[in-house]
Amino acid sequence: MRLDRDFFTRNTIIVARELLGKILVLKRDEKIYKGKIVETEAYIKTKDDAAHFHKGITDRTRVVAEEGGHIYIYNIYGMYQCFNIIAEKKGVHGGALIRGIEPIEGIEYMYENRYKKPLNQPKKREIINLTNGPAKFVMAYGINKDEFYGADLVTDDRIWVEDSPKLPREKIIKTTRINIDYAKSKDYLLRFYIKDNPFVSKK
DNA sequence: TCCGAGATTGGCT
DNA sequence: GCCAATCTCGGAT
Numbered sequence: 138m139r140l141d142r143d144f145f146t147r148n149t150i151i152v153a154r155e156l157l158g159k160i161l162v163l164k165r166d167e168k169i170y171k172g173k174i175v176e177t178e179a180y181i182k183t184k185d186d187a188a189h190f191h192k193g194i195t196d197r198t199r200v201v202a203e204e205g206g207h208i209y210i211y212n213i214y215g216m217y218q219c220f221n222i223i224a225e226k227k228g229v230h231g232g233a234l235i236r237g238i239e240p241i242e243g244i245e246y247m248y249e250n251r252y253k254k255p256l257n258q259p260k261k262r263e264i265i266n267l268t269n270g271p272a273k274f275v276m277a278y279g280i281n282k283d284e285f286y287g288a289d290l291v292t293d294d295r296i297w298v299e300d301s302p303k304l305p306r307e308k309i310i311k312t313t314r315i316n317i318d319y320a321k322s323k324d325y326l327l328r329f330y331i332k333d334n335p336f337v338s339k340k
Numbered sequence: 341t342c343c344g345a346g347a348t349t350g351g352c353t
Numbered sequence: 354g355c356c357a358a359t360c361t362c363g364g365a366t
Contacts, residue, residue, distance in 0.1 A: 178357070187357070197352065215349025217358050234357055272358055316357060338358095
């Protein structure tokens with residue numbers, strides 16, 4: 138069952154943590170992609186200079202001002218894109234970066250999108266490498282900014298998040314975020330991942 | 341096989 | 354010039 142508005146319009150940190158274990162579903166050309174969210178990071182509205190919207194909303198980040206459930210995609214390092222789910226009520230700024238996904242359905246499509254060749258006798262390492270990073274699963278799903286920037290996971294008919302049973306507390310690891318050494322907020326414990334899951338980008 | 345350094349790349353500020 | 358990243362290749366294990 139699709140997560141509704143009430144899931145996304147809560148506090149950013151709660152949304153980021155509870156997204157673990159949920160299923161990101163994409164339907165394109167009658168092809169279904171499904172994957173379990175295994176790693177997230179929260180970017181929050183106060184005292185977080187690692188957040189793109191820290192100094193206020195710009196044209197790049199305009200969707201962050203929308204109500205929770207919208208999709209914020211940004212370009213990074215010229216060649217990659219990262220996928221965030223906006224949280225909080227309209228006008229409050231916060232979002233969760235999805236950093237890792239475990240493929241569940243449509244693995245053959247993900248494999249083709251990543252390696253530009255059909256899936257045939259894949260190595261275990263190749264499967265892990267499909268979706269164990271924030272730009273990797275975006276490439277695997279074939280998501281791009283032009284197509285999905287600002288889309289709404291609550292109402293869109295191409296992409297949504299499906300509910301799943303709440304994870305037990307001991308399966309959730311809470312730690313520091315990745316590659317934000319430049320930020321004063323680098324030591325905030327705003328990264329969450331599922332313990333022992335191989336599709337987590339970094340332990 | 342694993343790990344670190346270096347190259348890659350272009351929009352944003 | 355900087356950056357919510359990734360790939361490749363070399364040398365070490």
